[in-house]
Amino acid sequence: MPVDLELAPKQKRPPGEPCCDPVVYPDIERAEAERMAKVAKALGDPIRMQLVDVLRKHAGKVCVCELVPLFDLSQPTVSHHLKKLREAGIVGSERKGLWAYYYVTPEALEEVSGWLNR
Amino acid sequence: MPVDLELAPKQKRPPGEPCCDPVVYPDIERAEAERMAKVAKALGDPIRMQLVDVLRKHAGKVCVCELVPLFDLSQPTVSHHLKKLREAGIVGSERKGLWAYYYVTPEALEEVSGWLNR
DNA sequence: CGTATCCATTGACAAACATCAGTTCAATCG
């Protein structure tokens, strides 16, 4: 997992010879990066950031009809952002009659959090 | 900062009346979300995720010429990703003669980390 | 039944993005 780069001071190499030996990235590292990048990408929009923030503050489930008026956006656009968060595994949803309730599922965020705290 | 949403059980509202009172988002919250979204967006690509990961593992500074062969990408593309990370304030760089060295500047990541640990 | 409400989906469009080939620029070496 650690890529063990050579960090020797650089010196100009003879012509033709490559600068450094290619280092192979273990696939496990790659898969982890892809999972976390997917989560980070979903958080990479201020609206979605605030959506997650609100959902996190309310430990329970929040109705979409309460989320929409928080933003100066159309309802379909908010719905679109919630879908992105769902696809990234950051939130889950549940329908009850006419209403849909969203809530945070912490696992996805925890992997990123764990990496950052490393 | 807490948005203090009404979470009363939903009931169908009389026609014309809005579902819920609009809640005003404090600007402070908004600005924070924008800063963190910018950082998250920069991390939202597997290549950049791995770049940051490598730079973090090597507490010191890493030469671009060592980063490029880690990925199956052209040098300009890696340079482009590094620029994104620079613009997000996640990494800094320093030139020494022909070579450029990159390193993580922890502040940006720390804000996100702090939010996640909240 | 018909109608109103909540929410998701579709289609469209401009903006942003990831990538590469080609180029530029600065620094080094001979």
Next chain:
DNA sequence: CGATTGAACTGATGTTTGTCAATGGATACG
């Protein structure tokens, strides 16, 4: 100086994204 090297920038191209207007599907109410 002239040639070479590391790294950034430019232009082009195909893809993804954020947004809205319009629509659709389901549920509830009268």
